[in-house]
Amino acid sequence: MVRTKIKDILLGEKVDYQVIVKGWIRSFRNNQFIAINDGSCLDSIQAVISLDTEEQIIKKISNGASLSIKGTVVASLGKGQKVEIKVEDIEILGECSGDEYPLQLKNRPSLEFLREKAHLRFRTNAFGAVFRVRHSLAFAIHQFFHQRGFVYMHTPIITSSDAEGAGEMFRVTSLPFDNPPRNEDNSINFKEDFFGRSTNLTVSGQLEAELAAMALSEVYTFGPTFRAENSNTARHLAEFWMIEPEVAFNTLKENMDLAEDFIKYLIKFALENNRADLEFLATRLEEEEKQKPQNERSEMGLIEKLEFVLNNDFERITYTQAIDILLQSPAYKKKKFQYDVSWGIDMQSEHERYLVEKHFKKPVIVTNYPKSIKAFYMRQDDDCAQGRETVAAMDILAPGIGEIVGGSQREERLDKLEQRMKEMHIPTEEMYWYLDTRRFGTAPHAGFGLGFERMVLFVTGMTNIRDVIPFPRTPKNADF
Ligand code: ATP
Ligand code: MN
Numbered sequence: 001m002v003r004t005k006i007k008d009i010l011l012g013e014k015v016d017y018q019v020i021v022k023g024w025i026r027s028f029r030n031n032q033f034i035a036i037n038d039g040s041c042l043d044s045i046q047a048v049i050s051l052d053t054e055e056q057i058i059k060k061i062s063n064g065a066s067l068s069i070k071g072t073v074v075a076s077l078g079k080g081q082k083v084e085i086k087v088e089d090i091e092i093l094g095e096c097s098g099d100e101y102p103l104q105l106k107n108r109p110s111l112e113f114l115r116e117k118a119h120l121r122f123r124t125n126a127f128g129a130v131f132r133v134r135h136s137l138a139f140a141i142h143q144f145f146h147q148r149g150f151v152y153m154h155t156p157i158i159t160s161s162d163a164e165g166a167g168e169m170f171r172v173t174s175l176p177f178d179n180p181p182r183n184e185d186n187s188i189n190f191k192e193d194f195f196g197r198s199t200n201l202t203v204s205g206q207l208e209a210e211l212a213a214m215a216l217s218e219v220y221t222f223g224p225t226f227r228a229e230n231s232n233t234a235r236h237l238a239e240f241w242m243i244e245p246e247v248a249f250n251t252l253k254e255n256m257d258l259a260e261d262f263i264k265y266l267i268k269f270a271l272e273n274n275r276a277d278l279e280f281l282a283t284r285l286e287e288e289e290k291q292k293p294q295n296e297r298s299e300m301g302l303i304e305k306l307e308f309v310l311n312n313d314f315e316r317i318t319y320t321q322a323i324d325i326l327l328q329s330p331a332y333k334k335k336k337f338q339y340d341v342s343w344g345i346d347m348q349s350e351h352e353r354y355l356v357e358k359h360f361k362k363p364v365i366v367t368n369y370p371k372s373i374k375a376f377y378m379r380q381d382d383d384c385a386q387g388r389e390t391v392a393a394m395d396i397l398a399p400g401i402g403e404i405v406g407g408s409q410r411e412e413r414l415d416k417l418e419q420r421m422k423e424m425h426i427p428t429e430e431m432y433w434y435l436d437t438r439r440f441g442t443a444p445h446a447g448f449g450l451g452f453e454r455m456v457l458f459v460t461g462m463t464n465i466r467d468v469i470p471f472p473r474t475p476k477n478a479d480f
Helices: 006-012 055-060 111-116 125-147 206-216 252-273 275-290 302-311 319-328 349-360 414-423 432-439 452-460
Strands: 017-029 033-037 045-048 066-075 083-094 199-201 218-226 239-248 315-318 364-370 390-398 402-409 445-451
Touching (some): 006 017, 006 083, 017 083, 055 083, 125 252, 206 218, 252 445, 252 452, 275 302, 319 390, 414 432
Parallel strands (some): 045 083
Antiparallel strands (some): 017 066, 066 083
């Protein structure tokens, strides 16, 4: 007989058939009722053992132990479940005894505590739910692009270009640290390094995705990216996953439409496929919100928020309009912002959150940022006012998160691109491969990057990015 997943038994509502169930014990009551969870769904199944079960076995039935049971699915008389298993055979696969097990569940462990126990936290309801949702979103991402005829492109993880300027990079080297080969001027001789040059972990797959889009028209990447920036915030990881579609012939407007459709698709997919998990996370969030002072609580529950975002258009404003709104805001007038506001600033998270959470109360797409604060590859807007040069950038800001997407229409004009690279001291010779796309059949194109963990944060209502990736990598932390 093969093992049946608990999810299938609970969904089925069928009775009077035999099953084998394997999983981990979540609780044991009255020497008779075992709650077993196998991760296939949020709910545990109740298994009822007979009162004459051997004492030897009873002793081993404890929270966290793994077991295999054989029994009959029967209608349950108890509250909270339609079916349960009447156990005929029980085998403890792995004992979990003693007081050392960190998940004794006497009182609910905090997320901070569980972060230290990341190897075991999968066993809690909250993290089970988070990682099932994370899986669903990853699956939905591929489905969304596949349905639209995009080609999934694997861009390199080790790269020699630092053109993005997206942050500090992690160096990849096989040179010895104590005595690396040196040039005459005492600098390190990377010609002797593994790749014959200096290499790093990638901060983005965009530049390579652009190359592919210039032939396949619609491509996307979905892979790990690395940033050695020392920002120890609840929104930054040193290793995170990013989705980067790149589309030939798309303008900024079409880029925004794609991003908005994409985000809504993911939300809809989770609402349809992870209802129980989301409802559990909504309750968790509600309890967390109750700890906060009244004026800091969010007005909507998690499910309500997701449905609201799904059913409403994102607000679309230019950077210039955003700055005007901030300058007119009571928060600015009452000097509530820590950082000053003026045209040209790189908006701080307090500004972004004001726009999204206080002013519009929905996701906002901000476009046409000042050229000076954006990457070299963004398309320069024509007809800008003197001193107010902008580029065809678009950032999507989400309630509770801040920036979730960063994208742009790319500069397809060789002369403008080269000039901008020179201004920003980006070596054009080294980047010949990138410039070649502009030399040989250039075309307008656009794309964006969605931070996967920020999307998972948004959908699960979790508040710290460390709680939506299995093993977070942050400054001074790479355990497990
Ligand atoms: P931020 O201003 O929040 O640091 P960024 O401007 O550096 O973001 P981009 O370089 O545009 O971000 O990257 C694209 C997307 O990747 C962002 O919109 C965000 O969702 C995500 N992202 C960026 N940096 C990180 C990080 N350190 N950890 C997790 N996600 C990130
Ligand atoms: Mn950043």
